[in-house]
Amino acid sequence: MNKVLNTNRFANLTFDDFSKMAKNKGLSRHEKVGFPNEYREGKEKLIFKDFVNKLPNLKLRFQNVLEIGPGCSNLPLMLVDTCEKKDSNLLLVDSKEMLNHLPDNPRITKYSGSFPNALKKDVITLRETVNVIIAYSVIQYVFANDNLWNFVDECLLLLAPGGQMLLGDIPNVTMRKRFFSSESGIRRHKEFSGQDKPPFVTFNKTEPQNIDDSVVLAIISRARAQGFDAWVVPQAKRLPMSNRREDILIFRP
Ligand SMILES: C[S@@+](CC[C@H](N)C(=O)[O-])C[C@H]1O[C@@H](n2cnc3c(N)ncnc32)[C@H](O)[C@@H]1O
Structure with missing residues (x-):
């Protein structure tokens, strides 16, 4: 399949779409969580x-760790393993269909449904x-279909003193535009699409349902105004979409 079409297949997904994809035996573990395999x-x-590396608390023992939207790839399995080794509790919030793919053990509590209501x-x-x-x-889906500010505020309310939060892998449409207007972005696009067009x-122009710089920076401002330290941080260069996605870190002092 054409790579561009393959990516569009996963555009505009909702929480319900993800729960249906989780049950679809024809999809790989990457596709179930909305990514083409090659990504x-x-x-x-x-x-x-x-x-x-961005969340030093994960390396400590006896932590309470919450993952919102773990999906069902190998990432949550790695987190289960890390939490087990550190005797940490792990809370997982996602659809029942996604959570069914993840293991059960006494240190794991599963909340089925969307955050924060599922709690x-x-x-x-x-x-x-x-x-x-x-x-x-995850937050791109909350931004498009739900109330992002309520989501962020409810997260902040859960953080213990010294608590750390990662809103990761945020597709930022302004960052994407900066990249695809650059020489390396144009070259990368041509390689990816296999066509000579830029x-x-x-x-x-208006960009309904897309997170842009204004949203990313507003999350930072809002968290800071509510007493938290907050930063936009880059993804490691080797990650598949580091040229157009970034992470937000919020630490409670
Ligand atoms: C793109 S997938 C990412 C899965 C996983 N974090 C990963 O990166 O492989 C988005 C996941 O977030 C979940 N999700 C979306 N909105 C959510 C919400 N408000 N509460 C909990 N999970 C949510 C979806 O069901 C889906 O599993």
């Missing part, structure tokens, strides 16, 4: 290493108790 195959260890009354008992929150490649890039 993720052989890359999961690099991705995991990149986010573990139900635990949303109160968990307040200020979570040492690490990971939402990797990528189509337009500025000054």
Whole structure:
């Protein structure tokens, strides 16, 4: 299949689409979470290493770790393993269909449904108790279909003092435009598409459902205004979409 068409197959997905894809036996583990195989195959260890390095609390023992939208690739399995080795508790929030692919053990608590509603009354008992929150490649769907600000605020309320949160793998349409207007972006596009045409890039137009610089920077401002340290950080260069995706780190002092 043409690579561009293959990528578009995974555009505009909703939480319900993901739960259906999780049940589809014809999809690989990468496709079930919305990625063409070539974007993720052989890359999961690099991705995991990149986010573990950004979240030093994951290397400590007895942490409460929450992953929102773990999906069902090897990434959450690596997190299960890390948490097990560190005697940390792991809370997982995603659709029942996604969570069914992940292991059960006494240190894992699964909440099926979308965050934050899936936590139900635990949303109160968990307040200020979570040492690490990971939402990797998730907030773009919340931005497009739900209330991003409520999502971010509810995460902040869960963070314990010293807690660390990664909103990772955020596709930023302005960053994408910067890249595809550059020489290396044009060259990369030609290689990827197999055609000699430059990528189509337009500025000054409305971009419904796309996260751009204004959204990324507003998350930083909002977290800082609410008493947290927050930064936009790059992904390791070797990650598949590091030229147009970035991460947000939010640490509670
Ligand atoms: C692109 S996949 C990423 C999966 C995994 N984090 C990874 O990078 O391989 C997005 C995942 O987020 C989940 N998701 C989307 N919105 C969510 C929400 N509000 N709460 C919990 N999970 C959500 C989807 O069901 C899906 O499993």
